[in-house]
Amino acid sequence: MDYFMPPPKKAAKKAAKKAAKKAVGHHHDKHHQTNDLRRAYEHMGRVVVLRQAAESSGTDAVAELTTLAQQAIKDGQSKDAADLLRASEHFSFAVLAGEVFDIVRVSADLKQSITDQFDDLTRRADEHWPEEENHSNTLTEIYESSRKSAAQAFKARAYHQALEFARAAEALAHVKQHSSLKLESGRKSLQLKSA
Secondary structure, three states: OHHHOOOHHHHHHHHHHHHHHHHHOOOOOHHHHHHHHHHHHHHHHHHHHHHHHOOOOHHHHHHHHHHHHHHHHHOOOHHHHHHHHHHHHHHHHHHHHHHHOOOOOOOHHHHHHHHHHHHHHHHHHHHHOOOOOOOOHHHHHHHHHHHHHHHHHHHOOOHHHHHHHHHHHHHHOOOOOOOHHHHHHHOOOOOOOOO
């Protein structure tokens, strides 16, 4: 079964190439930028549908995140845009889950799996949301609201909603806001375009 492994020379070359890439730093190459832009496009489509489906106080946060994402796209920050829209999508589902789902009984195994996932999401959100980073006030408020709402929903055993709010916070924690002042000032002039 050795015929599935690359020859030692090729394996060494591949490992050296991979190490050289890592040494240069983690940069998004053209393929990743295109992929991130496609992700942003898909998330935007879902967010438009969700905004039309749910008219509630949660749509204010969704609109803010969408505006920030549009500005990030204009600034060439496709990864931030995709993460902002992913957060918006999860936030929207969390709002809808609160309106649709009743508290249901879950088995002990399912509850443990949900708890593990919830703990993992909140841990990752906390790890990736450094206090010293210069996040915009809008992003900080939505992040903190998502974390607080996730904890409240989990405590109330509204697990669908808790997981969606936790996913929203985790997605927001990945946004670096390379031009946070621009994002903050541009949020009033942009509108969600559906088409």
